[in-house]
Amino acid sequence: MNSFKLVVRDLTKDFNRRSIFRQLAFSLTVGDSLAITGKNGSGKSTLSKILAGVLSPSQGTVEYFLDGVRIQEEQMKDTVGFVSPYLNLYEEFSAVENLKILSQIRSNKKRFEERADELIRMVGLWPRRDDPVGIYSSGMKQRLKYAFALLHEPQILILDEPTSNLDEEGMELVKEVVRRQKKNGILIVATNDSLEAKWCKKKIVLKVSST
Amino acid sequence: MSAFGSTYAVVAKDIRSEWRTRYAVNSLLMFVVTAVSIILFALRSVDPNPELLSGMLWVVIFFTAMSGMSRVFVSEEERGTTLTLQLVATPTVIYFGKLLFNSVLILFLSFIITAMYMIFFSGFTIQSPGVYVISVVLGSLGFASASTIIAAIIAKTRSRGTLYAVLLFPLLIIPLMVGMSSTIKALEGSTLSEALSDFQVLASYLMVMVAGSYLLFDYVWKE
Numbered sequence: 507m508n509s510f511k512l513v514v515r516d517l518t519k520d521f522n523r524r525s526i527f528r529q530l531a532f533s534l535t536v537g538d539s540l541a542i543t544g545k546n547g548s549g550k551s552t553l554s555k556i557l558a559g560v561l562s563p564s565q566g567t568v569e570y571f572l573d574g575v576r577i578q579e580e581q582m583k584d585t586v587g588f589v590s591p592y593l594n595l596y597e598e599f600s601a602v603e604n605l606k607i608l609s610q611i612r613s614n615k616k617r618f619e620e621r622a623d624e625l626i627r628m629v630g631l632w633p634r635r636d637d638p639v640g641i642y643s644s645g646m647k648q649r650l651k652y653a654f655a656l657l658h659e660p661q662i663l664i665l666d667e668p669t670s671n672l673d674e675e676g677m678e679l680v681k682e683v684v685r686r687q688k689k690n691g692i693l694i695v696a697t698n699d700s701l702e703a704k705w706c707k708k709k710i711v712l713k714v715s716s717t
Numbered sequence: 718m719s720a721f722g723s724t725y726a727v728v729a730k731d732i733r734s735e736w737r738t739r740y741a742v743n744s745l746l747m748f749v750v751t752a753v754s755i756i757l758f759a760l761r762s763v764d765p766n767p768e769l770l771s772g773m774l775w776v777v778i779f780f781t782a783m784s785g786m787s788r789v790f791v792s793e794e795e796r797g798t799t800l801t802l803q804l805v806a807t808p809t810v811i812y813f814g815k816l817l818f819n820s821v822l823i824l825f826l827s828f829i830i831t832a833m834y835m836i837f838f839s840g841f842t843i844q845s846p847g848v849y850v851i852s853v854v855l856g857s858l859g860f861a862s863a864s865t866i867i868a869a870i871i872a873k874t875r876s877r878g879t880l881y882a883v884l885l886f887p888l889l890i891i892p893l894m895v896g897m898s899s900t901i902k903a904l905e906g907s908t909l910s911e912a913l914s915d916f917q918v919l920a921s922y923l924m925v926m927v928a929g930s931y932l933l934f935d936y937v938w939k940e
């Protein structure tokens with residue numbers, strides 16, 4: 507594999523005047539895994555959005571490096587997969603349409619169709635692949651988010667509340683995804699669950715700030 | 718290269734989604750039909766001059782823009798798909814995709830409005846079709862460009878409705894006034910060169926709005 511690296515420097519986030527976290531710094535390379543833990547409202551989801559590049563930090567930087575070269579901000583989206591309760595797929599489209607449309611927008615070069623089919627099978631939605639996502643159960647929606655996150659084979663995978671709404675089979679699926687990601691890339695898991703946090707080698711604990 | 722493909726894919730997604738959900742089109746068509754009918758009824762016994770006709774035309778296009786085009790970003794925000802979109806596309810691609818979608822929408826509605834006036838309004842005769850088409854297209858695109866960036870700005874705020882109207886109104890005044898004046902010329906039968914100065918204003922407005930929005934969008938879009 508390549509040498510992929512995530513470097514976080516001096517990361518600070520405030521919402522209006524409320525400080526969420528201050529001056530976080532760490533770096534992760536292929537094979538690393540990081541658990542982000544902390545109480546409700548401590549900023550786990552906020553930090554995972556910033557790491558995924560969909561929320562701006564108040565200060566500091568999140569940078570991705572491939573073979574020592576910094577990846578441009580516009581290309582970061584091609585290297586990150588994100589599962590989050592704040593991220594929904596389009597309810598008026600089916601699972602297949604969602605994956606197809608989203609990879610067209612991302613202009614994935616890789617052969618998409620086989621991979622989408624394979625992922626839909628893997629997450630167990632094959633029999634319901636042509637139903638609109640709006641009528642899916644919450645667990646089915648969560649499963650589809652995994653297919654979306656893995657579609658472009660991201661080097662870094664960020665999971666916020668990875669097993670919410672999932673049944674046992676779904677949890678096994680997540681564990682398998684986690685195992686593979688730890689082998690081939692970087693894994694970040696934001697969770698309240700101490701068992702899920704144990705999937706990862708490193709851990710940061712966010713504190714609920716008083717101000 | 719691929720940015721064009723992605724932009725096209727964003728527009729295609731929105732059109733397809735609109736086709737399935739009729740999120741905007743149905744209520745806008747309803748609005749257009751109602752507004753034009755009321756105008757027809759109110760003016761049934763007057764013999765309208767070009768000034769009045771042009772004014773009536775642009776009033777309807779104006780309120781269509783005011784009511785319809787804020788949805789492009791709000792709908793993503795409400796459905797929680799903003800992050801999804803951010804994960805697959807750059808801000809530039811998203812901005813141009815949404816701008817194009819709004820442009821298609823308003824051009825379609827302007828076409829319907831024009832057709833309704835032509836069919837139901839005996840006095841509505843376009844003497845210079847070329848001038849008319851350029852006026853309505855440039856004016857509508859001006860509306861779309863202003864509405865799109867304001868829609869992006871208000872999508873993340875709480876008092877969307879009011880803020881949209883308040884911010885948008887001053888921006889739409891210019892294409893509204895100039896579009897009206899060149900439409901009058903089209904109804905009176907002026908030549909293209911007589912309307913040229915209006916077109917220049919409309920075209921520069923459009924370019925300034927798009928360039929400004931493009932520069933601003935990065936800051937607006939990402940929280």
Ligand SMILES: Nc1ncnc2c1ncn2[C@@H]1O[C@H](COP(=O)(O)OP(=O)(O)OP(=O)(O)O)[C@@H](O)[C@H]1O
Nearest residue numbers: 521522526544545546547548549550551552553698
């Ligand atoms: N858009 C926002 N505007 C203002 N404050 C926000 C915003 N988003 C999050 N916050 C605040 O940031 C803090 C952290 O929120 P976050 O969602 O990151 O917590 P969390 O650790 O994921 O909590 P949970 O365990 O409940 O998922 C909270 O106090 C929340 O109110």
Ligand SMILES: [Mg+2]
Nearest residue numbers: 550551552666
């Ligand atoms: Mg959270």
